[in-house]
Amino acid sequence: MSIVTLTTDFGGGSHYAAAMKGVILSICPTAVIVDISHDVPPQDVRRAALLLDNAAEWFPAETIHVAVVDPGVGTDRALVYARIGRQHFLAPDNGLLSRLARRTPPEKLIRLAEPAYWLPKVSTTFHGRDILAPAAAHLAAGLDPDRLGPPLERLCWLDWSEARVQPARVDGAVIEVDSFGNLITNITSDMLAGRPTDRRACVVCNIFETWGIYHAYGQQASGTLVAVIGSSGRLELAIVRDNAAKRLGVGVGSPVTLAWEAI
Amino acid sequence: MSIVTLTTDFGGGSHYAAAMKGVILSICPTAVIVDISHDVPPQDVRRAALLLDNAAEWFPAETIHVAVVDPGVGTDRALVYARIGRQHFLAPDNGLLSRLARRTPPEKLIRLAEPAYWLPKVSTTFHGRDILAPAAAHLAAGLDPDRLGPPLERLCWLDWSEARVQPARVDGAVIEVDSFGNLITNITSDMLAGRPTDRRACVVCNIFETWGIYHAYGQQASGTLVAVIGSSGRLELAIVRDNAAKRLGVGVGSPVTLAWEAI
Amino acid sequence: MSIVTLTTDFGGGSHYAAAMKGVILSICPTAVIVDISHDVPPQDVRRAALLLDNAAEWFPAETIHVAVVDPGVGTDRALVYARIGRQHFLAPDNGLLSRLARRTPPEKLIRLAEPAYWLPKVSTTFHGRDILAPAAAHLAAGLDPDRLGPPLERLCWLDWSEARVQPARVDGAVIEVDSFGNLITNITSDMLAGRPTDRRACVVCNIFETWGIYHAYGQQASGTLVAVIGSSGRLELAIVRDNAAKRLGVGVGSPVTLAWEAI
Numbered sequence: 154m155s156i157v158t159l160t161t162d163f164g165g166g167s168h169y170a171a172a173m174k175g176v177i178l179s180i181c182p183t184a185v186i187v188d189i190s191h192d193v194p195p196q197d198v199r200r201a202a203l204l205l206d207n208a209a210e211w212f213p214a215e216t217i218h219v220a221v222v223d224p225g226v227g228t229d230r231a232l233v234y235a236r237i238g239r240q241h242f243l244a245p246d247n248g249l250l251s252r253l254a255r256r257t258p259p260e261k262l263i264r265l266a267e268p269a270y271w272l273p274k275v276s277t278t279f280h281g282r283d284i285l286a287p288a289a290a291h292l293a294a295g296l297d298p299d300r301l302g303p304p305l306e307r308l309c310w311l312d313w314s315e316a317r318v319q320p321a322r323v324d325g326a327v328i329e330v331d332s333f334g335n336l337i338t339n340i341t342s343d344m345l346a347g348r349p350t351d352r353r354a355c356v357v358c359n360i361f362e363t364w365g366i367y368h369a370y371g372q373q374a375s376g377t378l379v380a381v382i383g384s385s386g387r388l389e390l391a392i393v394r395d396n397a398a399k400r401l402g403v404g405v406g407s408p409v410t411l412a413w414e415a416i
Numbered sequence: 417m418s419i420v421t422l423t424t425d426f427g428g429g430s431h432y433a434a435a436m437k438g439v440i441l442s443i444c445p446t447a448v449i450v451d452i453s454h455d456v457p458p459q460d461v462r463r464a465a466l467l468l469d470n471a472a473e474w475f476p477a478e479t480i481h482v483a484v485v486d487p488g489v490g491t492d493r494a495l496v497y498a499r500i501g502r503q504h505f506l507a508p509d510n511g512l513l514s515r516l517a518r519r520t521p522p523e524k525l526i527r528l529a530e531p532a533y534w535l536p537k538v539s540t541t542f543h544g545r546d547i548l549a550p551a552a553a554h555l556a557a558g559l560d561p562d563r564l565g566p567p568l569e570r571l572c573w574l575d576w577s578e579a580r581v582q583p584a585r586v587d588g589a590v591i592e593v594d595s596f597g598n599l600i601t602n603i604t605s606d607m608l609a610g611r612p613t614d615r616r617a618c619v620v621c622n623i624f625e626t627w628g629i630y631h632a633y634g635q636q637a638s639g640t641l642v643a644v645i646g647s648s649g650r651l652e653l654a655i656v657r658d659n660a661a662k663r664l665g666v667g668v669g670s671p672v673t674l675a676w677e678a679i
Numbered sequence: 680m681s682i683v684t685l686t687t688d689f690g691g692g693s694h695y696a697a698a699m700k701g702v703i704l705s706i707c708p709t710a711v712i713v714d715i716s717h718d719v720p721p722q723d724v725r726r727a728a729l730l731l732d733n734a735a736e737w738f739p740a741e742t743i744h745v746a747v748v749d750p751g752v753g754t755d756r757a758l759v760y761a762r763i764g765r766q767h768f769l770a771p772d773n774g775l776l777s778r779l780a781r782r783t784p785p786e787k788l789i790r791l792a793e794p795a796y797w798l799p800k801v802s803t804t805f806h807g808r809d810i811l812a813p814a815a816a817h818l819a820a821g822l823d824p825d826r827l828g829p830p831l832e833r834l835c836w837l838d839w840s841e842a843r844v845q846p847a848r849v850d851g852a853v854i855e856v857d858s859f860g861n862l863i864t865n866i867t868s869d870m871l872a873g874r875p876t877d878r879r880a881c882v883v884c885n886i887f888e889t890w891g892i893y894h895a896y897g898q899q900a901s902g903t904l905v906a907v908i909g910s911s912g913r914l915e916l917a918i919v920r921d922n923a924a925k926r927l928g929v930g931v932g933s934p935v936t937l938a939w940e941a942i
Contacts, residue, residue, distance in 0.1 A: 156441060158434070164858030165428065165691065165718035168734035169910075171684070174713050175737030178682060182739065186713070187437050187449070192428035195859050196920055208431035211438030211545065213445065224920055227895020277894040279910030282737065332427030333458050368540040369490020384432075384542030394459055394487055419704060421697070428691065450700050450712070455691035471694035474701030474808070476708065595690030596721050631803040632753020647695075647805030657722055657750055 155293035156212060157184045160205050160220040161281065162193040169279070173219070173286040176272065180290035189218075196224040199311060202252035203329055205242075207385060209253060214239040219289045220249050221281035232284055233308065234301050236261040241292055243285045248311035255313055266302030316340045322412040325388070327358070327405055334396030338409045340388040348413055356380040358390055358409045361401055370394075380411075418556035419475060420447045423468050423483040424544065425456040432542070436482070436549040439535065443553035452481075459487040462574060465515035466592055468505075470648055472516060477502040482552045483512050484544035495547055496571065497564050499524040504555055506548045511574035518576055529565030579603045585675040588651070590621070590668055597659030601672045603651040611676055619643040621653055621672045624664055633657075643674075681819035682738060683710045686731050686746040687807065688719040695805070699745070699812040702798065706816035715744075722750040725837060728778035729855055731768075733911055735779060740765040745815045746775050747807035758810055759834065760827050762787040767818055769811045774837035781839055792828030842866045848938040851914070853884070853931055860922030864935045866914040874939055882906040884916055884935045887927055896920075906937075 157177055163169040170191050177184050189208045193201045201222040209218055223230075223245040231246040238257040243265070244250050250259075265284060268275070270291045275283040288301055316325030316339045325340040336358065348354065350366040363378045366388070373379045375394040378401075383389035388411065391397050398404055420440055426432040433454050440447050452471045456464045464485040472481055486493075486508040494509040501520040506528070507513050513522075528547060531538070533554045538546040551564055579588030579602045588603040599621065611617065613629040626641045629651070636642045638657040641664075646652035651674065654660050661667060683703055689695040696717050703710050715734045719727045727748040735744055749756075749771040757772040764783045769791070770776050776785075791810055794801070796817045801809040814827055842851030842865045851866040862884065874880065876892040889904045892914070899905045901920040904927075909915035914937065917923050924930055 154445065156445075162859075166716060167858040168715060168730050169858070171713065171715040171734040172737040175734065175739070175742075178711070178713070179737070179739040182680065182682075185441070187434065187441070189431060189434040190429060195922070204431050208434040208438065211435040211442070213438070213442045216438075225895075225897045228897040230897075276910040276912075278896065278907055278915075282910065332430040332432070333425075369488075370541065371488040371491040371493075381541055384539040384545065386539075389541075396458070417708065419708075448704070450697065450704070452694060452697040453692060467694050471697040471701065474698040474705070476701070476705045479701075595693040595695070596688075632751075633804065634751040634754040634756075644804055647802040647808065649802075652804075659721070 154183050154185060155181070156187060156216045157289050157293055158187045158189045158208070158212065158216060158218045159191070160189040160193065160201055160208075160218070161191045162195050162197065162201065162222045163191045165191060169281070172282045176282055176286040177290040177293070180287055181293040184290060184293040193222055196222060198222050198224070198248050202249050202311065205249070206252040206256065209240060210238070212240065215241070217241040217243070217289050217292050219281070219285050220244040221285060222249060223247070223280065226280050227277035231305065232265040232280060233305055234263040234265060234288070234298050235259045235308065236298065241298065243289050245280070246305070246309045248309050250308055251311045252313060254308055259308065261298065262305040262308060263298060264302045264305040267300060270296065270301060314339065316344060318344050322410055325409050325411070327403060327407045327409060330398045330404055333391070334398040335383070336390040336397050336403055336407070336409070337383060337385065338388045338390070340409065340411055342382045342386045353414045355412050355414070356388070356390065356409065357412065359401060359403055359407055363390070417446050417448060418444070419450060419479045420552050420556055421450045421452045421471070421475065421479060421481045422454070423452040423456065423464055423471075423481070424454045425458050425460065425464065425485045426454045428454060432544070435545045439545055439549040440553040440556070443550055444557040447553060447556040456485055459485060461485050461487070461511050465512050465574065468512070469515040469519065472503060473501070475503065478504070480504040480506070480552050480555050482544070482548050483507040484548060485512060486510065486543065489543050490540035494568065495528040495543060496568055497526040497528060497551070497561055498522045498571065499561065504561065506552050508543070509568070509572045511572050513571055514573045515576060517571055522571065524561065525568040525571060526561060527565045527568040530563060533559065533564060577602065579607060581607050585673055588672050588674070590666060590670045590672055593661045593667055596654070597661040598646070599653040599660050599666055599670070599672070600646060600648065601651045601653070603672065603674055605645045605649045616677045618675050618677070619651070619653065619672065620675065622664060622666050622670055626653070680709050680711060681707070682713055682742045683815050683819055684713045684715050684734070684738065684742060684744045685717070686715040686719065686727055686734075686744070687717045688721050688723065688727065688748045689717045691717060695807070698808045702808055702812040703816040703819070706813055707819040710816060710819040719748055722748060724748050724750070724774050728775050728837065731775070732778040732782065735766060736764070738766065741767070743767040743769070743815050743818050745807070745811050746770040747811060748775060749773070749806065752806050753803035757831065758791040758806060759831055760789040760791060760814070760824055761785045761834065762824065767824065769815050771806070772831070772835045774835050776834055777836045778839060780834055785834065787824065788831040788834060789824060790828045790831040793826060796822065796827060840865065842870060844870050848936055851935050851937070853929060853933045853935055856924045856930055859917070860924040861909070862916040862923050862929055862933070862935070863909060863911065864914045864916070866935065866937055868908045868912045879940045881938050881940070882914070882916065882935065883938065885927060885929050885933055889916070
């Protein structure tokens, strides 16, 4: 029994995700299919890369993750298999796996080139259904990944900006807005090691600021801007019981600075 | 093989539900995970309580239901296990289970306090992933619920207003708006027992009224306001082939009166 | 192990799809339930018919498809079982299966009339839960479809307009807008057989036109209107990396003409 996850920008109103599921179950009837998300904004490869990186680590070893956000479908961009952190990943080689690979270097990279593991007829506009889904299903049924094609030297890479750690401050940015409107930054908990998290720590985003880093949203009153270390180990800005992104008019890319008063 | 359902306010665009699924399948690979809904409006505990109450009764005995709408995550609110109606429920103790418990008193209440059944590292902002999901997975794998922690005396309660039955009328309110815009009230079919449902029965909501209680939406012409006893055994107001909530500008909390002419 | 798919207009925020899943798993615990979509626009039977037709062919033989878009629930419209293309279909008889049946004539049609395979108590407003879901679950558990009721002579039919093929042109229309805003027409690839697809082919939709039929969206620059043969073998109009339906203000029903210059 193998787990196959799906991460796409297909939305809920189309048949595209269902077609992939049908293909997978036709080839490997015992596959357990899990949706990570089909609500990636259309063609937003970066968002898909982050979602997959956030979700994958919680799945068991040997899970097969398929991600399809593929504006270059039908052009000469490659399709790729990667073994990363004891799991399997299949995606277009457009940077979608680069967030995962940044954290954990791939053990194996293969370019999908063996049509024996694709649908007999391959369209030019839906390789998710015609190549990635059948390849994943064959893996779920026990295929050795080496059979999928020749080695690939390196993954296509996206620029993932890092927060800059300085003596009395960390300069970062919002990299995700979650479904609650919480602003999730690239400032990680280890960047705070040994520094105060009480009211001597000041977090500034745009024209807004808040002092102290809390453990829980509910430690402050409703409507308060609060900084917490969130469930991914990164600094988040939230408004208690409200949507920070909407209230503050802040989104992905906005700079966030964490500064300490002279101690 | 155990069924584990999920009801959350995580939305479709985040990785939060997927992370819970990964945790569950890591601990209990044979669990069958069913989404009840991830589209509860953010932090709307009442809506989640109603959804779970509406859905749970249709699942088999021994189903494990996990619900996460948890604005107080990380504060001192408890996490709770409840055995209700031969099924298992896991949720923050913030009233989320009080709609179910109002109908069927829990046979067993436990406060989740045994970290052996949690993830090794527990964040302060995502107890759904770190405590509820692993506890549910251990139950799915056969754990005795008594191992999860000590008994809890009573559930946190929300006020669920009842319709008032009077000699010639019932005074109720809209308690849910469904995905079609139908207005679902707290007036139940048993409150109508022995009373006429023909055109002597008048249903008033806001400035709108309609006579007679029908069996099916399609018994009246498109665009007509119609009262029916819906699939949950409660009085509903609908506009045939249209969205009553939008057309009438009516929502949860709006009073609905069912009155009978002098018979 | 049987696959049961669901296609409905219930949306993500209601308990209706979950109730159907609970009913199915109560009767057939080993059923593998796959969502095709719950985001059919409310009561849009045509859209559901297209979605189901698009998705079903990718599923294995013997898959059981349940579709519930049912504005006539509780009236005298029939509920129907159809065997089409080695798969099973259950739906209200309101045209929902007519798109499938247009392509592949049903081998068997049955009117659901045997209450032994329904829930003991049947509501007047939710036959998806009370009749279709249990009938599907009994099929999944091995029931002979002939037990569900007497033969039905013919399906309710919707008008599915065909493109008109003429000597130097094909006159068609947009029949679907997908989740990317791509405009999918009823002009099929076989209508192009033997004709040029290079820049002598002109596609006109509304006041917009584009020359040549491409293999992939990404063959043209971002923002370009492009015609491709899509993954269902039909002519599509897309704007590269953008939403054609929104940009052009075009939707289902808009005429699309493919014309060839005198060759």
